[in-house]
Amino acid sequence: MTSTETDRPERTAEITEKGPAGRGEREDEVVLGISPAFCSFFTKTISNIPLAEVLREVMAGVEEQGVSLRIVRVKDSSDLAKIAHRAARLSGSGIGVGILSRGTSMIHQKDLAKLSNLELFPQAPLLTPETFRAIGSNAAQYAKGESPAPVPVQNDFMARPRYQAKAALLHLKETEMIEPDGGIVEVDVSIRRAGS
Amino acid sequence: MASGAPRLVVGVDIGNSTTEACCARVDDDGGLEYLGSGLAPTTGIKGTPDNAEGVRRAAGQALADGGCRWPEVDLVLTNEATPVISGLAMETITETVVTESTMIGHDPRTPGGSGIGVGTTVALADLADRPVGEDVLVVVPAAADFEDVAEALVAAAHRGVGVRGAILGGDDAVLVANRLEETLPIVDEVTLVDEVPLGMLAAVEVAEPGRTIRTLSNSYGIATLFDLDAEQTKMISPVARSLTGNRSAVVVRTPGGDITDRRVPAGSIALRGRSSTVSVEVDAGADEIMRSLARIRPLVDAEGESGTHVGGMLAGVRDAMSELTGQRPDEVAIEDLLAVDTLVPQEVRGGLAKEVAREDAVLLAAMVRTSRGPMEQVAAEVRRVLAEEAERVLEVEIGGVEAEMAVGGALTTPGTGEPIVVLDLGGGSTDAAHADTDGEVYAVHVAGAGDLVTTLIDAELGLDDKQVAEEVKRYPLAKVESFFHVRHEDGTVQFFTEPLSPELFARVVVLTDDGMHAVPGRHDLATLRHTRREAKRRVFVVNALRALEQIAPGGTLRQIEFVVLLGGSALDFEIPDMIADAVAPYGIVCGTGNVRGSLGPRNAVASGLVSGHARRRRVSGAA
Structure with a gap:
């Protein structure tokens, strides 16, 4: 299991684009969609969790369930529902996860209406590395046809006013990074300990 | 009895959970025309x-249904609502205790490796x-990172330590x-x-x-491994x-370690019959x-050992009844008991991984019935309330x-025809009445019905939620396999053109009257279905046979020809079939009643009150 981010070794994620993302054929896969500026312009979530750590936890959550993961970058949108839904439609199991650079996340399914979702994690400041592990784990369980209990999320009424301005700025920046003709590209992610 | 023009008669049956009513026109020579029926939840405790x-609500509905108004009513009949x-009460009678952490026997969803x-x-x-060459099992705290753990295990193995397995805190x-x-x-x-232990x-x-x-x-x-x-x-x-049936386990050999399957002293019940008392x-x-x-039937009274759950439960039932009737608690007698064996999930004492063992438990239902409730008071109150409606004093007859x-x-x-047996499957008790060809009626009441089934389902699935247990009891199950189709418990598939709600995705659901509801928890459909059917069988089938044996002429079920099922639980989607299957070998025709050819198992007593009145009128008219 994971501990707080302070005593974790620092890790970096290297993201290599592999070309346009296609539809998966394997039923045992989950597709993770990341936003335009994820691990490029931004390296941390709104609450300073390194994005490398976010990726690592989601990947671990999926792997622990024995399910495979493909990661794609949605370059032409900063809309979470769109990112998650497109990931789901590319996924062989029909299950996708979307994550924005500031941490806001969603689990989606291909047959759902875009604005609906299986699980939504709207308050990015309250998400911990453990939550991201659980998001990966639940997405993988849905892909296997299991019925996981939804990931528990905290609710803090103060989070909204406290982070609203920062969230708005981060969203503007993310939207600026959109490449309208960029489409969706499949990526390779390699995570290394800093300095190794 | 007065004679003259046809009279508008309302029959009302105050039941444990619902009050049913019907209205009918009865003419002078006993001719009978039913006009309408109504149904409302019973207010307060029956009687x-x-x-x-x-009564006001149910009767009002019946009148509206029949196109009549309160002022036209001539007579209100109510049952003697005893x-x-x-x-x-549930008593767990076994307990698994692990001492000195001898074993870890839980089933993590995703153990690693194999062997x-x-x-x-x-x-x-x-x-x-x-040291090099030592065989070890590595015990890893929850906070350790998986990469660090894997590196440490690989490094130790490279150094020549015999790493044979690992026990992890995290997932x-x-x-x-x-x-x-x-x-x-x-x-x-x-x-x-x-x-x-290290x-x-x-x-x-x-x-x-x-x-x-x-x-x-x-x-x-284990003996081979540990010599x-x-x-x-x-x-x-x-x-x-x-550890039987697990996918993974750990056994530690500790000097004093042990695991016991202990029986918990649960107290005794003294059952008093007419001639003897048995303690069990x-x-x-x-x-x-x-x-x-x-052995001692008919039961005269039962008493639980004080200081035990059973004692507390029987005393509670007695107190509730004495409060209701004004009798002294020691004058109230327990008339019947039903005991059901069950297995309930309980956390193992001394376990290290929140292991759950299925422990034996006994569930008891007790029933008390007074010979006569404070019926006159009920009738007086009904008279007062109905006078407001009719704006005159109405004749109310008990x-x-x-039965x-x-x-x-x-x-x-x-x-149907006489001789007939009526089985009323209610919430708290199952009642049976036998009428022979002369119209002589004999009735018994046995403890345990719908509420007991709900409790059994709740306990055995570890739901801890009566509402959910009630839904599992009442409705068929299905598994939502995609947003556009579900697989029903009988294996058939149903497709939908509109996508189902996201909360239902991949879940087992109950098909309630107002749509699908997800069943919380990790139980699969087969387990839920089996638990539901077994609970119904152990309560309703057992009670049906028990009640029939008690009222059948000479105690032989073969003497019974017709059994008609009535009451709320007769509307259940499978209980009537289960009972019919159980009595079929005795050559009994058994099915759900269809009162007046249209009302199903509802309204029997209310209709019976009115038809009884018509018959008496005919007799008195003829005289």
Whole structure:
């Protein structure tokens, strides 16, 4: 299991684009969609969790369930529902996860209406590395046809006013990074300990 | 009886949970025309003045249904609503206790690797200091990162330490296993991993997916691994037994370690019959209790040992009844008991991973019935409330024994004839009445009905939510396989053109009248269905046979020809079939009643009250 981010070794994620993302054929896969500026312009979530750590936890959550993961970058949108839904439609199991650079996340399914979702994690400041592990784990369980209990999320009424301005700025920046003709590209992610 | 123009008569049946009414026109020579029916929840406890409000609503509905108005009403008939109070108590009679952390027998959803490993338990932090050649099982705290753990295990193996398996606190077993060079058994999600004794010989076993462990669930398997003699093998055998059916397990050999399957003293019940009293221990199980009960039947009273749950429950039922009727508690007699064996999930004491064992428990339903409730008070209150509606004083009559009325109503079911048996499947009790060809009616009431089924489902599934248990009881199940289709419990598939709601995705659902509701928890459809059907069988089928035996002429079921099922639980989608199947071998025609050919199992007593009145009128008119 994971501990707080302070005593974790620092890790970096290297993201290599592999070309346009296609539809998966394997039923045992989950597709993770990341936003335009994820691990490029931004390296941390709104609450300073390194994005490398976010990726690592989601990947671990999926792997622990024995399910495979493909990661794609949605370059032409900063809309979470769109990112998650497109990931789901590319996924062989029909299950996708979307994550924005500031941490806001969603689990989606291909047959759902875009604005609906299986699980939504709207308050990015309250998400911990453990939550991201659980998001990966639940997405993988849905892909296997299991019925996981939804990931528990905290609710803090103060989070909204406290982070609203920062969230708005981060969203503007993310939207600026959109490449309208960029489409969706499949990526390779390699995570290394800093300095190794 | 007065004669003259046809009279508008309203029959009202105050039941434990619902009040039913019908209205009819009865003419001078007993001619009868039913006009309408109504149904409302019973207000207050059956047989108390609080019932008047429910009577007003149900009767009002019946009148509206028949196109009549209150001022036209000539006579209101109500049943003699004798209150039946039932109580439920559950007593766990076994308990699994693990001492000195001998074993970890839980089923993490995703253990890692496979195979069996034997070695000395060593903390992750001390792994680097272990000598070359030693066989070890590594005990890993929850906070450790999976990559660090895998690296440490690989490094130790390279150094020549015999790493044979691992016990993890976190949910990381697959992650660690995927990063090792060889396949090792790894058990994870051991909540209290810090309490695993270190420096002891232990074994870890993980089976391939879809299989169960073979070595640690076998006494001789453990004996072989730990080199035990006959005496020690005897000691370890409960451990092996408790690990049966798991996909993964850990057994630690500690000097004083043990696991016991202890019987919990649960108190005794004294059953008093007409001539003798029998005392039976609750932990002897339901069969023994029911056998003792059959020996002394008819039951005059029952008393539980004070200071035990049973004692408390029986005293509670007695107190509730005495409060209601104004009788002294010692004048109130328990008239029937039903004991049911059940298995309830309970956390193992001394377990390290929140292991759950299915423990034996006995569920008891007790029933008290007064010979006569404060009916005059009820009638007075009904008179007062209805006078407000009709704006004049209405004639309210307490009409006859409920069982006779129920038979009268049941006989309006097409295809029935006397001799007939009516089985009223209610919430608190199951009532049976037998009418022979002369119209002589004999009735019995046995404890246990719908409420007991709900309690059984709740306890056995560990739901701890009566509302959910009630829905599992009442509605068929299905599994939502995609947003556009569900698979019903009978295997048929149903497609939808509109996508289902996201909360239902991949869940087992109950098909309620207002749509699908997800059943919380991890139970699969097969388990839910089996639990539901078994609970119904153990209560309703057992009670139906018990009641029929008591009222059948000469105690032989073959003497019964027709059984008509009435009451709320007769509307259930499977209980009537289960009972019909159970009595079919005796050549009994059994089915759900269809009162007046159109009302199903509802309204029998209310209709019976009115038809009884018409018959009396005919007789008096003829005289």
